[in-house]
Amino acid sequence: MMRHCCENGASCHHKNPSDQKGKTTRFRVALAGNPNTGKSTLFNALTGLRQHTGNWPGKTVLRAEGTYSFKDVTYTVIDLPGTYSLYSNSADEEVARDYIVFEQPDVTVVVLDATSLERNLNLALQVLEMSERVVVCLNLMDEANRKGIRIDDRKLSSKLGVPVVKTAARDGKGLTELKETVEGVARGHIQTRPFRIRYSDEMEEKIKTIEADIRTIFGNDLPSRWIALRLLDGDPSLTEALKKRIGKEESTDGAIAQPPYPAEA
Ligand SMILES: Nc1nc2c(ncn2[C@@H]2O[C@H](COP(=O)(O)OP(=O)(O)OP(=O)(O)O)[C@@H](O)[C@H]2O)c(=O)[nH]1
Numbered sequence: 001m002m003r004h005c006c007e008n009g010a011s012c013h014h015k016n017p018s019d020q021k022g023k024t025t026r027f028r029v030a031l032a033g034n035p036n037t038g039k040s041t042l043f044n045a046l047t048g049l050r051q052h053t054g055n056w057p058g059k060t061v062l063r064a065e066g067t068y069s070f071k072d073v074t075y076t077v078i079d080l081p082g083t084y085s086l087y088s089n090s091a092d093e094e095v096a097r098d099y100i101v102f103e104q105p106d107v108t109v110v111v112l113d114a115t116s117l118e119r120n121l122n123l124a125l126q127v128l129e130m131s132e133r134v135v136v137c138l139n140l141m142d143e144a145n146r147k148g149i150r151i152d153d154r155k156l157s158s159k160l161g162v163p164v165v166k167t168a169a170r171d172g173k174g175l176t177e178l179k180e181t182v183e184g185v186a187r188g189h190i191q192t193r194p195f196r197i198r199y200s201d202e203m204e205e206k207i208k209t210i211e212a213d214i215r216t217i218f219g220n221d222l223p224s225r226w227i228a229l230r231l232l233d234g235d236p237s238l239t240e241a242l243k244k245r246i247g248k249e250e251s252t253d254g255a256i257a258q259p260p261y262p263a264e265a
């Protein structure tokens with residue numbers, strides 16, 4: 001018989017004690033995605049709030065929070081700024097990155113523009129490296145349909161290893177299915193296996209070594225593989241964020257003090 005992940009002890013992410021006591025549960029759901037994919041429109045449709053939308057001047061620069069209820073459970077939605085990557089190239093990218101990596105939402109919904117899937121998938125792949133609990137939201141489906149773009153959502157879901165939901169946020173379409181799916185992932189009823197790029201054996205060895213260091217310093221809470229990849233690439237902003245997390249401006253143990261790790265052997 002399949003066991004629910006809450007029975008698995010340490011590896012379970014359902015840490016919210018109220019969840020297990022049957023009291024009011026709260027889940028946090030972050031909306032990530034490229035600029036202009038309809039995150040704020042979705043946020044407004046879900047929460048009933050009026051976060052600014054549109055190209056200008058409505059661009060989301062800092063994260064906004066609102067809530068919705070679904071089946072007697074409260075969900076806090078975090079509308080992250082739109083970014084093309086999470087490589088710390090800008091303040092927006094740092095806000096989005098820090099939230100996903102350090103605040104660890106129960107579910108991250110990656111909102112994609114269904115009319116520009118190829119470009120948008122770049123960010124989706126990054127989020128899949130950062131978190132296990134991801135839902136892909138194909139938004140602007142009305143536009144995609146109008147342009148004759150057909151997307152096989154089941155195939156995409158099986159390739160990415162996470163659920164894919166089609167929405168047209170401006171018309172309020174697909175929201176119930178999105179909420180159902182978010183609930184399933186938040187509760188662990190929907191199992192995910194996020195797609196992760198596999199590198200050369202040599203590279204994988206390095207990743208493993210650094211991951212072990214990260215787990216020694218930070219425990220099992222942070223996405224160690226993603227952090228290892230970023231350190232190998234050389235990401236000073238992430239290094240600073242990690243240093244702050246251990247409460248030291250200057251790390252003394254050397255494990256994260258000398259970034260970037262050499263990218264090549
Ligand atoms: N046709 C169509 N337009 C949409 C849909 N969702 C959002 N839009 C429009 O797309 C534009 C951008 O929407 P926003 O919600 O501001 O996008 P965003 O992702 O929050 O943008 P940033 O905050 O800059 O990252 C607005 O003009 C919306 O009305 C949709 O499902 N269909």
Ligand SMILES: [Mg+2]
Nearest residue numbers: 039040059060
């Ligand atoms: Mg926005």
